[in-house]
Amino acid sequence: MRGIIPSLNTPFDSNDRIDEAGVARLTERSVSSGAVGLLVIAVAGEQASLSRAEKERVARIVVEVTAGRIPVIVSVTSPDVAESEALAGLARRTGADGICCQVPAGAAGPALEKAMTRIAAAGPDLLMIQDLDWSGGGLPIPDIVRLFETLPTFRCLKVETLPAGPKYTSVLEATGGRLHVSGGWAAMQMPDALARGVHAFMPSTLDPVYVAIYDTYRRGEIETARALFERLLPIVAFSHQHIDVSIRFFKQLRHVEGLFATDRCRLPPPLDAVQTAEADRMICRAIDLQARVIDGRIWTELAAAAARPASGYTAS
Numbered sequence: 001m002r003g004i005i006p007s008l009n010t011p012f013d014s015n016d017r018i019d020e021a022g023v024a025r026l027t028e029r030s031v032s033s034g035a036v037g038l039l040v041i042a043v044a045g046e047q048a049s050l051s052r053a054e055k056e057r058v059a060r061i062v063v064e065v066t067a068g069r070i071p072v073i074v075s076v077t078s079p080d081v082a083e084s085e086a087l088a089g090l091a092r093r094t095g096a097d098g099i100c101c102q103v104p105a106g107a108a109g110p111a112l113e114k115a116m117t118r119i120a121a122a123g124p125d126l127l128m129i130q131d132l133d134w135s136g137g138g139l140p141i142p143d144i145v146r147l148f149e150t151l152p153t154f155r156c157l158k159v160e161t162l163p164a165g166p167k168y169t170s171v172l173e174a175t176g177g178r179l180h181v182s183g184g185w186a187a188m189q190m191p192d193a194l195a196r197g198v199h200a201f202m203p204s205t206l207d208p209v210y211v212a213i214y215d216t217y218r219r220g221e222i223e224t225a226r227a228l229f230e231r232l233l234p235i236v237a238f239s240h241q242h243i244d245v246s247i248r249f250f251k252q253l254r255h256v257e258g259l260f261a262t263d264r265c266r267l268p269p270p271l272d273a274v275q276t277a278e279a280d281r282m283i284c285r286a287i288d289l290q291a292r293v294i295d296g297r298i299w300t301e302l303a304a305a306a307a308r309p310a311s312g313y314t315a316s
Helices: 020-032 052-066 081-094 109-122 141-150 165-174 185-195 207-218 222-239 243-257 273-295 297-307
Strands: 038-040 072-075 098-102 127-132 154-160 180-183
Touching (some): 020 038, 020 052, 038 052, 052 072, 052 081, 072 081, 081 098, 098 109, 109 127, 109 141, 141 154, 141 165, 154 165, 165 185, 180 185, 185 207, 185 222, 207 222, 207 273, 222 243, 222 273, 222 297, 243 273, 273 297
Parallel strands (some): 072 098, 127 154, 154 180
């Protein structure tokens, strides 16, 4: 999985039930946009609001629509290890290719290894560990290395720490590049991560734009990739001010795109009047940017911008 692995939002209908047609449309759109994998019922999917039956239904739809074209990874994170273990079994039954799980809060050493071994054994043959820490450095490198060496299915790490960049480098160096490393929330530092050799990124929307940035960078057209990322930055700056804002905004975008029947959320609070006005502006920008990437106009625009004379500024 080298590229973009969207973390899918969960659509709801006007009665707050799972919008099954919306799940199917979103899955097909993500696959056709060039995604190399899909992550379902994670934080972006409002997993804490879903019943076990709803989680299974969403996972089954995604697996069925994907039809083996790209891997499907099901989030099984829960405060309770037994629940994560049960969800891992659910993922296996749906035919998913892997599971993603945040380590139990406070677990370390043998206790951490025991918990993750239980969860991994119940699930499919791929374990992705979510290294999530909204305010700090997350899992210690020795713990990551120990889990990598002792758990045969642990082959992917989703890094969402502050700061993320040095953590990417430390993990890749400590595992000799053998552990697949992806960036989730820190997709806002995408050029930094690409320069460090990160394998994949997990944004929630704008798949064609992220795919284009990734592929362009990997072809060696680094400045063009940076220029395209800079077109995306105002949207990223708005959406990444808080996870609640991110979920609300991206579901509104999916609704405007026609993928979701509604933009309803179960968990995040509504945006206030100022945020709503800004979200409207950013949705227009997002749809325009995505269209320009899909139809190819963006490359002509970026080439023209690159050809313009520099401002004359030089660093002292």
